[in-house]
Amino acid sequence: MRNAEFDREKVLRCAMTAFMDKGYGKTSMQDLKAATGLHPGSIYCAFENKRGLLLAALEQYRLDRSIEFAAFFADERPALMQLKAYIDDLVQQCLSCDSSQACLLTKALNEMAEQDAEVQQIIANNLAAWQQALTQVFERAKSQGELTSGRDCEHLARYLAMGIYGLRTFAHTHPNAETLQALADQLYHDICA
Amino acid sequence: MRNAEFDREKVLRCAMTAFMDKGYGKTSMQDLKAATGLHPGSIYCAFENKRGLLLAALEQYRLDRSIEFAAFFADERPALMQLKAYIDDLVQQCLSCDSSQACLLTKALNEMAEQDAEVQQIIANNLAAWQQALTQVFERAKSQGELTSGRDCEHLARYLAMGIYGLRTFAHTHPNAETLQALADQLYHDICA
DNA sequence: GAATATCTTGAACGAACATTCAAAATACAA
DNA sequence: TTGTATTTTGAATGTTCGTTCAAGATATTC
Structure with a gap:
């Protein structure tokens, strides 16, 4: 033994x-x-x-x-305030120079899409679970009156996911703090205002 | 010879x-x-x-x-109408199953970032030129009264570029026509309305 | 039509790769 | 301490890779 x-x-x-x-x-x-x-x-x-x-x-x-995600949304603050902190932290991640600026899921997705169906499926499932978690955040915001009742939470989550994907790609070419923050701020504003 | x-x-x-x-x-x-x-x-x-x-x-x-870009903006229609057609065409590209759904620039950028500085610089320059072309579209829209004069055209172009990057990544996991079109529609709305 | 300059061909090369496996090392049971 | 089951080790393997190059092919020139 x-x-x-x-x-x-x-x-x-x-x-x-x-x-x-x-x-x-x-x-x-x-x-x-x-x-x-x-x-x-x-x-x-x-x-x-x-x-x-x-x-x-x-x-x-x-x-x-x-x-990590759960920790961002664990406290008792309003959901949209937690979301703002989550997005701002992503901006900081994008600005860091080590490998944490990348997302293993999107990196592998970009590399292996159409090449390894099983890996792609696993990644797609993980990203779908992330989007569902974002949806729940929006639903909590709605139930707390931070969002008008007419908003489609799934659509909001998809739109935010799209924005975050784009922010990460954008950061590869323009790792500039003010520019990234301005983009993140407008993304938050377009979703929550 | x-x-x-x-x-x-x-x-x-x-x-x-x-x-x-x-x-x-x-x-x-x-x-x-x-x-x-x-x-x-x-x-x-x-x-x-x-x-x-x-x-x-x-x-x-x-x-x-x-x-290809110039062709989309060559006619005499209002700039924002041309832009809408450009975005809608991108959605159709994302829905196609052949390799045209990918963008060589972002694909190579994701693969070689931090590995080949010269290639990264070339790609960054190309993407910057694209963003500048988008900026000019917004400036034309502004001069024709389609956008209020207070808007920052460079910021709008960066935000649109970010959205398009994100849309392409999103399409890898959810190649669904209605979902992609809804995201593209909101992106256009958030920028132009 | 002969001479020549250039391009095309594809076999051959060393390097680097993912993978294997048998020998060596080691921790636990007795 | 001894025996043994399991892990650790790293050299060896066959494959595939990017790259080279000398021989053959062909268009152009005189």
Whole structure:
């Protein structure tokens, strides 16, 4: 007998950032070995292959982001105020220079769309769950009188998701704090006013 | 003496679609040979290497899209009506299943950002030129009284660009005509109303 | 029509890749 | 401590990649 070896969560988060830095295709097993500290054999033993490591990393990413999201909307402030803080934090993420500026889901979606149907489905499901969580935020805002009752919360959530996708892409070419904040402010205004 | 046999523009457009289908990294020289009909030696003779072919394809893409853009805004209709037609056409592009649903610039930007500074700069310049063209559309709209004089045309162009980036990413997961059109309609409304 | 300059062809190359596997290391049970 | 089951290790494997280059093909020139 022999006990379990490495810290699975830590390994997955290292793999995550490696994939976000270089993309899935350009991240070699050597890169993953360097990033995770695991030798190829161990990776294959634990995750079957490189693609399996990506799938596990995507799942860990979903978990981490889910917890992070919940934390933003856990307090008792008005829903739209929480949303404003969430959006402003995204702007700050976009401004950072490390790999956290990327979103593993959209990065992998852009890279593997039309190439790996299963991965695409997993990513689409994760993004759909995120949009549903945004929908619930809007519904809470509506029930608290922050939004007029006529608004379509699902549509609002889709529009916000679209804006955030666009903001991230925009940030790749114009990592300018004022410009990004102005775009985020108008996005918030167009949705909530 | 002897002239080159192939049609450079046609070759570059074939390379374009190959890159848009698979991404730059996953498009092999064999794929490019199949797509363009050129043997490896000819490609290297004409474009130096695979990266040179990408650079040439990016330039051709810029040219093609520039002409396409001008055609949308060439007639005598009000600028905002032309813009509406332009956005609606983008929605139709997003709904198509072939590689034209992608934008070579954003696809390459997502794949190579932080990896190839020169390519990133070229793409950023192209996207900046596109935004400037959008700015001029808004300025024309303003001078024709379609927009109130207080609006910041550069900001409007950036916001529209952000929305279009987001719409394209969104389309990867929800290729649904009504949903995409509703998002595009609100984007147009938020900008022009 | 011969000479020549250029392009086309595709086999060959080393490098880098994901993956495998047998040997070495190690922790637990006895 | 000894035996054993499991993990860790990293060199070896076969494949695929971008790239090269010398031989063959062909248009142009004289």
